[in-house]
Amino acid sequence: MISLTYKENVEAYIGNNLGILEDSLDKAAQKHLKLKAKKKSLDFGQALTPENLYQTSLKSISKTRGFLEINKTIDIHMSMFSSLEQFKRSLRVAAGTFAISGLIQSIGGLTFRGLMISGMLGVWFGAGTFVFAMQDYATSSYNPDDDHIRIGAQNTVNAAGAVAHEYTHCLQHNFTSIDVTTRNPIVEGHARGLEGIVSERFAQESNNEAYVFVHSQRVAQELKDAYLYACGKKNVTPKKSLEKLPIRNVRGWLSSYAGHHYSIGVAAMTLASAKYGDNVYKDVMKNDFNFLKT
Numbered sequence: 469m470i471s472l473t474y475k476e477n478v479e480a481y482i483g484n485n486l487g488i489l490e491d492s493l494d495k496a497a498q499k500h501l502k503l504k505a506k507k508k509s510l511d512f513g514q515a516l517t518p519e520n521l522y523q524t525s526l527k528s529i530s531k532t533r534g535f536l537e538i539n540k541t542i543d544i545h546m547s548m549f550s551s552l553e554q555f556k557r558s559l560r561v562a563a564g565t566f567a568i569s570g571l572i573q574s575i576g577g578l579t580f581r582g583l584m585i586s587g588m589l590g591v592w593f594g595a596g597t598f599v600f601a602m603q604d605y606a607t608s609s610y611n612p613d614d615d616h617i618r619i620g621a622q623n624t625v626n627a628a629g630a631v632a633h634e635y636t637h638c639l640q641h642n643f644t645s646i647d648v649t650t651r652n653p654i655v656e657g658h659a660r661g662l663e664g665i666v667s668e669r670f671a672q673e674s675n676n677e678a679y680v681f682v683h684s685q686r687v688a689q690e691l692k693d694a695y696l697y698a699c700g701k702k703n704v705t706p707k708k709s710l711e712k713l714p715i716r717n718v719r720g721w722l723s724s725y726a727g728h729h730y731s732i733g734v735a736a737m738t739l740a741s742a743k744y745g746d747n748v749y750k751d752v753m754k755n756d757f758n759f760l761k762t
């Protein structure tokens with residue numbers, strides 16, 4: 469069963485459903501381009517602080533758990549990256565502790581055991597010395613060793629999706645048979661999906677499309693990447709209209725990114741939900757991967 473989630477099968481699944489992928493890519497790209505055209509008018513909320521990250525996390529985790537119908541609890545640890553940490557991390561130097569060290573406990577009933585502000589390094593988001601491409605949450609992470617989620621978003625709006633994404637990894641690690649430490653494509657496809665579902669709920673609740681901006685960009689990029697990769701594998705000429713979509717290349721300068729496990733996983737989960745609905749995301753939590761069969 470778990471073998472259905474392995475790269476070989478997932479790639480075959482995408483190859484078998486290329487027509488649906490074309491449709492999904494087109495829709496995702498149009499959605500993103502519409503949002504991009506009005507990006508300047510979107511409200512991305514406040515600069516992230518330990519306090520508002522805490523509030524945002526409560527809502528995001530609650531939405532993630534609610535959608536996936538999770539009742540069991542997990543103790544998690546959350547913190548916020550500083551610019552300095554981002555810098556260190558990019559140099560592959562272990563990051564120190566910063567900003568918040570909150571043990572979030574008993575999420576089922578949403579009771580929290582305190583939030584402490586600790587170890588301030590004096591380098592703050594938005595005011596940091598290092599101006600990086602930290603416009604989204606690319607540097608958020610989840611560590612399965614201690615259930616520690618680190619959020620690298622700059623604002624409360626992007627943090628909402630980032631928390632849902634990383635918390636989904638936490639649920640995968642604790643409650644499914646997927647190994648989150650491997651490059652299993654479904655690990656990322658599933659997390660990206662929850663990020664989208666939760667972001668959409670935030671957007672609807674607050675009538676603010678900014679919540680779906682970053683997700684829409686990622687999905688469009690990843691679907692395009694997966695599509696071109698799948699066409700290459702099948703020796704099929706990609707549709708010109710899709711190949712020429714003005715969607716930034718997910719590969720960037722790193723040409724080996726083509727067919728990256730993120731793209732493949734996002735494509736597979738997007739296809740599966742197009743075929744069977746969003747319940748496929750719940751199926752993953754039940755270790756049911758039959759939706760990846762054909």
Ligand SMILES: [Zn+2]
Nearest residue numbers: 633637656659
């Ligand atoms: Zn991830």
